[in-house]
Amino acid sequence: MGWNLGVSTEQLYLQAIKIALNDAELTKEDIDGFSGKWTAPGGTQLHPGSADWGTLLGQPLSWIGDTYPQGPPGLMDAAAAVSAGACNVAVVVSGQGALGDGLAEYTTPKNEFVAPYGAFTAANFSLVAKRYMHELGPKQGEAVRNDVAKIAATIRNGGSQNPEAVLKNRGEITQEMVLKSKPVALPLRLYDICLANEGATAIIVASKSVAMECPDPVEILGVGCEWQRQQYTMAPRFEENWSVGRDAAAKAFRTANLKPEDIDVRSFYDATSFEVARQFEILGYCGLGEGAAFAVENGIDAKGKFPTNTDGGLLSYSHTGFGGPHTRASYAIRQIRGTAGSGQVDNVKTALSCGAGSGAQYHGTIIFGRPQ
Structure with a gap:
C-alpha cells in the first residue's frame, strides 16, 4: 500500500498473489480458480476479464468469477464455487496501481444522470449524510456531526500509529481538527473522507481439505x-439508501448463527466517517440516529468495547478504489490470526467486514471465525 508505487495494477496483483500463496504455503500450480479485474x-x-x-x-482455470471480484461479493462467489466443487483453490484479488496525480478517474463516472451535474463520489455520500442530519433535527444532527468527528479522529489516530498505513506517523488528529478541516461536500470535510491510493490485496x-493443511486458516461463517x-448511476436518497445492507447483514448473522454483540472486531467500510455510524445502525447495534453516539460512548479503538478499524481503515490505512472492500476483509482475517500489528485486539475469535455503503447504493457483510 502506498501513494506512488511506480508499478502497474497487474504487477501489484501479482505481488499480492505471491505473498498470499507464500503465506498459505501453496504454489501457483495449486490455483484453479481466479477472480480479479484485467486492466492491461x-x-x-x-470486463472484469x-x-x-x-x-x-500460465495454466488453465477451472472457474473464474467475473461478477464482482472484491470484498464480500467476490469472496461469496469464490466460496460458492469451492463448495460446489468447481475449483479447489480460488484467488480473489483487487486493487489499483499507477493512479498518477489529480482526481481518481473512478470518482467521476460518465453516467448520464451523474456527469451533467458534476457529481463525484464524496458528493454522493454527502447527499445521504446531509439528509440524515436534517431528518434528526438541528440539535441531534449537530450532536451527530460532533460525534462523527470523534470517530474520524479515532480511526485516523489508529492509522498514524500503524507502520503499514499510508498515513503513518502523521501525529494526533483531534475532533476539532476534523471539524475545521477543508470542506469538500458538506457535511463532509477532508478528514471525514477516505484516501485514494495504490495497492493490492x-x-x-x-x-x-486444502485449507486445513495451510498454516492458520480462517473460516467464512456468513455473508450477505x-x-x-x-x-453512481443516479443520485442516492437518504430515505432509500441509509438502510442499504440491513437485510444483507441480517442474512450474514443468521448464516453464521451469531449476533452483533458476538463479533470481536469490526472492519467497516469507512469511505466517510458518517458511514461508520451508519454501519453500527444497520448491523443492529443501535437504532436510527444512534450510531455515532454508540461508537463514541462505547469506544472503537483497540482497547474499546467495540474495536473498529484499528488499523486506520480507509481513512488512513489504505483505500485502493474498487479494491477497498477487499482490504477491509483482509484486515478482519488478520485480526483473527493475530497478525494485525499495532491495531491488534486481544483474543479475537470472530471478525466482521463490510464493503461499500449508502453513496454507492450497495453493501456487503462477511463474517469470519476460527475453523469449526
Whole structure:
C-alpha cells in the first residue's frame, strides 16, 4: 500500500498473489480458480476479464468469477464455487496501481444522470449524510456531526500509529481538527473522507481439505450482499439508501448463527466517517440516529468495547478504489490470526467486514471465525 508505487495494477496483483500463496504455503500450480479485474492491454474488452489471468498464471482455470471480484461479493462467489466443487483453490484479488496525480478517474463516472451535474463520489455520500442530519433535527444532527468527528479522529489516530498505513506517523488528529478541516461536500470535510491510493490485496479461498493443511486458516461463517442499483448511476436518497445492507447483514448473522454483540472486531467500510455510524445502525447495534453516539460512548479503538478499524481503515490505512472492500476483509482475517500489528485486539475469535455503503447504493457483510 502506498501513494506512488511506480508499478502497474497487474504487477501489484501479482505481488499480492505471491505473498498470499507464500503465506498459505501453496504454489501457483495449486490455483484453479481466479477472480480479479484485467486492466492491461491485450486482454478482453468484456470486463472484469478474470479469464485473461490464465495467461499470466500460465495454466488453465477451472472457474473464474467475473461478477464482482472484491470484498464480500467476490469472496461469496469464490466460496460458492469451492463448495460446489468447481475449483479447489480460488484467488480473489483487487486493487489499483499507477493512479498518477489529480482526481481518481473512478470518482467521476460518465453516467448520464451523474456527469451533467458534476457529481463525484464524496458528493454522493454527502447527499445521504446531509439528509440524515436534517431528518434528526438541528440539535441531534449537530450532536451527530460532533460525534462523527470523534470517530474520524479515532480511526485516523489508529492509522498514524500503524507502520503499514499510508498515513503513518502523521501525529494526533483531534475532533476539532476534523471539524475545521477543508470542506469538500458538506457535511463532509477532508478528514471525514477516505484516501485514494495504490495497492493490492489477494485472498485465497480453498476447500476445507486444502485449507486445513495451510498454516492458520480462517473460516467464512456468513455473508450477505445487497444491491439497490449500479453505483453512481443516479443520485442516492437518504430515505432509500441509509438502510442499504440491513437485510444483507441480517442474512450474514443468521448464516453464521451469531449476533452483533458476538463479533470481536469490526472492519467497516469507512469511505466517510458518517458511514461508520451508519454501519453500527444497520448491523443492529443501535437504532436510527444512534450510531455515532454508540461508537463514541462505547469506544472503537483497540482497547474499546467495540474495536473498529484499528488499523486506520480507509481513512488512513489504505483505500485502493474498487479494491477497498477487499482490504477491509483482509484486515478482519488478520485480526483473527493475530497478525494485525499495532491495531491488534486481544483474543479475537470472530471478525466482521463490510464493503461499500449508502453513496454507492450497495453493501456487503462477511463474517469470519476460527475453523469449526
